[in-house]
Amino acid sequence: RKEVEQDPGPFNVPEGATVAFNCTYSNSASQSFFWYRQDCRKEPKLLMSVYSSGNEDGRFTAQLNRASQYISLLIRDSKLSDSATYLCVVNTRSNDYKLSFGAGTTVTVRA
């Protein structure tokens, strides 16, 4: 079983729509959670960390559900520039700098 699993999508949404997707992780002892964004033919970049209480960064909201072992990302008022692949990233071991990456969820925002 993969450590981090994501629905690959694609999620095709019109501008202005809200889109949300989850990822699940297998290790209940996982400590840290992130969403990275990867544009086509570019490198991944940190979008936001995910905190236990949930957190927002502008139009982006991340949630963590430890009981069900999933994290979610919600994008409000989608922009064309939000088109990208969103990678779910988990630190599955404490005292360790290694990260486990999901395969990504592709979002395409259309005009």
Add this chain to the structure above:
Amino acid sequence: DVKVTQSSRYLVKRTGEKVFLECVQDMDHENMFWYRQDPGLGLRLIYFSYDVKMKEKGDIPEGYSVSREKKERFSLILESASTNQTSMYLCASSFPTSGISTDTQYFGPGTRLTVL
């Protein structure tokens, strides 16, 4: 701004060739990582290093080796390239925050390697 550079964006090699992929970061980061990214599989960790001359195997080290002679440079070596090593190779670096675990990894632009 953190900058991670990789020696080539595109590389084409033949089966059996020795291949060197170079990665340099300019932020004095201690941690450096090599991943490969394949469709549907995501990023998989090949090797990582937390200090000069230190290296540890990641999840898929077979067929690869690394070298870290200087803090800013982390090299990935394919001793004898094979067609199943055709992939996108991504280097990343990070600076350990105080305490344990969490930190942001900064990626280079990637090297798309094709082995014929």
